Amino acid sequence: MKENVASYLLIGLFFFSGFLIKNPFILNMISIAALTVIVVMGLNLLLGYAGQVSLGHAGFVALGAYLSSILAIKFNVNPWLSIFVSSILTFLFALIIGYPTLKLKGHYLAMATLAIGEIIYIFANNLVNLTGGHQGLTGMPMLSIGNFVFNNERKFFLFVWVVVFLFAFLSFRIVNSHFGRALKAIHEKELAALSFGVNVHLYKVIIFSLSAFYAALAGGLYAFYLGFISPSSFDLLKSINYVVMAFVGGIDSIFGSLIVTVVLSSLPNILTFLQDYWPIVNGSLLIVAAMFMPKGLGGFIRWKREIF
Amino acid sequence: MEKGNILEIKNITKSFGGIRAIDGVSFSVKKKQIKALVGPNGAGKTTLFNILTGIYRADSGEVIFKKEKNLFSYKPHRLINLGISRTFQNIQLVDSLTIKDNIALGLHSAIKTNPIYVIFGLSRKQEREVFEKVDKVSKFLRIEEYLLKFPNQIPFGVKRLVEIARALVSEPELILLDEPAAGLNERETELLLKSIFRIWERNISILLIEHDVEFVTSCSHSIVVMDSGKKIAEGLPSEVMNDRRVIKAYMGE
Known part of the structure; x- marks a missing residue:
């Protein structure tokens, strides 16, 4: 089966499970996981396909969440419009920031993106008038279409999986085009990419900004779904978690990152007794994955298929 | 630009720190010609290739391609649109x-x-x-x-x-081959030779770097020999390979 078909089936499965699951706690948990899937799918385009690391993606999620909330609360902008506008603004912000940053490579790039994430985090904490500081921001109106209000967990659950589908579709379109081919070439053989007409730097900046767009849109939906955001949801640990999910799910596998993200972002809520130790669990998982399936779950599945 | 030429390399110089990797090298490639660039290790062949493909910037000199286009004014990823493409040694x-x-x-x-x-x-x-x-x-x-x-x-x-x-x-109109025969066995080399001739038959000019002198003499129309950054000989394979300076560069005194 092709990877895109498998992924669409899996997303469909999640969508329909929304009709069966009764427990609002689980619905809520998987909705949040689905939003994380969007972020990780975007990050995967950057990390998995183009091979450029970002340790600041929580910053872009925060930008999407805060900008859209502020637009809606302080300027009475329609929630949908404010999510869309804030995502576009984040995209543009990433374009400007990414232009100098993506000239860096490897560890330097990791450090620079980490700093971007931290700076956004500090702003969220300290611009108290706008963001409410560490106490957070609340009072976002509920999302609605006409008279249909997304006022319970199930409605949002179904909606968010539709959004996941749209982003997965977009991702597959990109990676299966000549654009995706160029991204892989940039990842592995930058010199070859350059020699065959790929504007390497421009492509890196574009894919960086696009992945920031994914993150911001997920952030916006997150803010309006919960109706409350605070800086602690967007700290460095979150950025690292995104990278772990993308890595364990599989560099260059959208299907893999889909499964792994749902599992890894839900597990802490199920294994509550491990909550304080979760970074250890995450870290060990990364080590195990790096040792036994260096191409992540996606690569592992592909490898198995080759053998049998 | 002289008639019949597709590529002219004029007085290229490139230094890395105190080392002159290329010292005033000039030669040209004619249309529908297989030109070879040979020389011992460290002669500056690959550096020159990297200058041609825009990866390094030359300190001085110019490279003219087709209708008076100076290659140095193009970004590396635009070169392929002009009709130049390349292969890599590794x-x-x-x-x-x-x-x-x-x-x-x-x-x-x-x-x-x-x-x-x-x-x-x-x-x-x-x-x-x-x-x-x-x-x-x-x-x-x-x-x-x-x-x-x-x-x-x-x-x-x-x-x-x-x-x-x-x-x-x-x-492309010009193809740059960076040591195409490196690491090939006899049969593969023969296959490669045939392929190169068939490419040439399609009116594509070829500039190749090569270590293997036998390979070069059997496929090229003209040879440029470099040694420690300088061009030391240019001409027909049979002439060049009997040149005393070339023998000296390869074999020592």
């Missing part, structure tokens, strides 16, 4: 792409990119055309049986041919 195939996609990368700049096109799948017709050309060039180099394999699943000699196919698929 194979630069993308391991996570099939051979087919690797060759298609050679036509990247032929596809008119537009994000909207990509999202709505409107670039598919162009993609089909790309793959038709990939099929054609792989038949031409007789590697069509490998198209669906990945680079780590094919023999080394075939990888070299895939590199050439990728450079050839955009139908």
